[in-house]
Amino acid sequence: xxxxxxxxxxxxxxxxxxxxxxxxxxxxxxxxxxxxxxxxxxxxxxxxxxxxxxxxxxxxxxxxxxxxxxxxxxxxxxxxxxxxxxxxxxxxxxxxxxxxx
Numbered sequence: 001x002x003x004x005x006x007x008x009x010x011x012x013x014x015x016x017x018x019x020x021x022x023x024x025x026x027x028x029x030x031x032x033x034x035x036x037x038x039x040x041x042x043x044x045x046x047x048x049x050x051x052x053x054x055x056x057x058x059x060x061x062x063x064x065x066x067x068x069x070x071x072x073x074x075x076x077x078x079x080x081x082x083x084x085x086x087x088x089x090x091x092x093x094x095x096x097x098x099x100x101x
Contacts, residue, residue: 024070029059031075052077 006012019026031039036055037047045051056078059065 019070021070024068026071026073027059027065027069028073029056029075029078030073033075033077036075049077 033047033052036052040047040051040055060072
């Protein structure tokens, strides 16, 4: 039992419990533009915002991937990007109500 006391106590405990659900994990999609640029360069893809968005979108929409995730860590650029379909990235993530974001 937690000794934490706050008006957010129940919500915090529920979120922490969900994040730690056995069989689920957190997707660390918070690579900086420099780090993601190295990954793109390794496959001869230019490090521009469009290509970074496409790579992140691929991560978020991979079939079956989302059922195994309990949360996503996002890079600041991702918070303000829109998908190819025009959806804001954070709203795309919100489509999965079991996620903590």
